[in-house]
Amino acid sequence: MDVVVAGGHGQIGLRLLRLLAGGGHRARGLVRNPDHVADVAEVGAEGVVCDMEALESLSGCCTGADAVVFAAGAGPGSGPERKRTVDLGAAVKLMEAGVSRYVMVSAISAGRPEEWSEPMRPYYEAKAEADRRLEESGLDYTIVRPGSLTDDPGTGRVTVGTGLAYGDIPRDDVAAVLLAVLLTPASIGKTFELLSGDTPVDDAVANL
């Protein structure tokens, strides 16, 4: 498999790139800072300098890919404008990059507007709109909606579903689920929430 990860220097992105490269897949990570290429190489992947907000088209960053994963984000220190240009805008540009398989890292509350606090509204509005655009895109999509991300070591066990009570999940386990999704064609067309749990990752994804 040949996979491009947007947000290649992100905390989930680097974990996923490491898993992909370790599994013998071609793994490219899009980064905006040229200094980050070396960190991506350190996990066995290829860093591609690609500022998704600055570029009109991301096609040139994704040539020949079988799948793309959107694991980028403007981050907590950014204002509403960058939620629109990254969490929504870059996600949509990636939908238009000419790759038919698309895996989205969304967020558990993106589909639950009743949970949105006012400060978080611009973020969730951007995530929800990106998810909606992807579902309507005609692409072979999977939307993964994790709870709060932690840096605890992964357990390899998760809970997937819809309407889950709010909880958290290690980034390690999110990356493992993303890999399993990429390897499981039956996950195409699915949108699901993701938390820590008791089910081995491969079983959880196989039974979506």
Ligand SMILES: NC(=O)c1ccc[n+]([C@@H]2O[C@H](COP(=O)([O-])OP(=O)(O)OC[C@H]3O[C@@H](n4cnc5c(N)ncnc54)[C@H](OP(=O)(O)O)[C@@H]3O)[C@@H](O)[C@H]2O)c1
């Ligand atoms: N935090 C949570 O609890 C939580 C919960 C559920 C879902 N999520 C979602 O999960 C995503 C991934 O999480 P994470 O912890 O891996 O995030 P992260 O470490 O902040 O990674 C996001 C990456 O996106 C990159 N990026 C931003 N703007 C870019 C641009 N214009 N072009 C290219 N790359 C750009 C950043 O690059 P730079 O390093 O150059 O800034 C960063 O490396 C989050 O963004 C969020 O949407 C988060």
